Amino acid sequence: MKKNDRVIICGGGPVGMVAALALVKQNIPITLVESFSEPPKDPRAATIHPSTLEMLSDVDLAKMVVKKGLIAPKFQFRDRKTQEIIAVFDMAHLSDETEYPFSVQYEQWKLVRDALNSVKRYDIADIRLGRKAVAFSQDYDGVTLITENVDGELEKIEGKYILACDGGPSTVRLGLGVFMSGFTWGERFLVLTSKHDFEANDGYTIRNYVMDPTEWCAIFKVPGDDEDGIWRTLFPTKADETDTDLLSDAGVSAKVGGLRFDMNHHDILHRNLYTVNQRVADRFTIERIFLAGDAAHLNNPLGGLGLNTGIHDCMNITKKIGDVWYKREKPEIFELYHRQRHQLATEFLQSVSIENKKRIEETDPEVIRTNQKNLRESSEDPVKAKAWLMRSSLLDSVRKEATIE
């Protein structure tokens, strides 16, 4: 008989760590296994949408995020060549829909750190940092996870369920043989971080999408390690450009210098290159094992949807685990997790993130004109602006989830 008195969480990124907090707050013991010994500070997700702030409020993290993050009440679309401001969306249009009519720029590693600090206060939380999951199994009375530390020592952990939050290359998803349908973009994305103040110098807002048929970019401010604010610029690359060329001083200077003639590699604090996928796992629930976050779906970062929808997954599944744990529901409810989150990942997340990319990189001059006209009209008409923001901030997606049976 297995010791099935806990939920095992594989992966302590933002999704796994928030899931851990959501479970211990329901008095459900957890063991969380994370291969890193502390949250890595690589520049990944930073935009937290209103729908996610609402959920973070349920685990007492929203106040901290709002206090320490940068509030972004508006976001901007520009044309790169003309530098014309095409549209400014004011999130105040969401005031009657949410307590949080703004997004917050807050680096994901800080969210992980805050969630970890909260989880650690619960003695029913067993956090294993610096341990990697290497194998697992499940049967009628529970699950087993085998972990390995840096010295190659193995340990067996038993539990009732495994929540796989182990990111895109998920060991658990691969071990289950669950296929991720979709595709990988030919180009990669280059993220360059600088101190150049695009707000004070160039009139940008905290979140900006700069449209261009050959070299679009996205520009965001995040608090940075010293909280003084740093700026991330995200550029597409060409399929045949090598890592060495793109990350070289000359490569970096070419990208950033094209945007601001007076900037070059000396202004760049960090340079990172990412492969971009649009994929959804074919199953999110496999008996006692559940996939959440990047382990379940991957998308391009335009619109800042990956981390947000990952948190939405984990709040959905941890609620259902609680319902089954305390016998308010039968385990069949887990199938609903698959139906709800798989449908939204397929129909909503993929279509919105692909739409965001296609709009910003459009090459047909006629379509560019139409897109820009539509954006401007949507941003200026309060009804249209609200509808646009309900979709982009994932409030529509959360409401739709409640209707999927």
Ligand SMILES: Cc1cc2nc3c(=O)[nH]c(=O)nc-3n(C[C@H](O)[C@H](O)[C@H](O)COP(=O)(O)OP(=O)(O)OC[C@H]3O[C@@H](n4cnc5c(N)ncnc54)[C@H](O)[C@@H]3O)c2cc1C
């Ligand atoms: C350039 C870029 C910008 C982005 N911007 C945004 C944005 O603005 N907004 C947004 O919402 N999303 C954004 N995203 C996406 C976002 O970063 C991811 O969706 C998010 O990190 C997913 O969180 P996660 O916890 O599911 O996975 P991860 O953050 O990948 O965490 C998985 C964790 O599991 C651990 N792990 C993996 N395998 C094992 C194992 N075998 N054993 C133990 N531990 C393991 C890893 O160490 C890691 O800590 C961006 C992504 C990129 C690349």
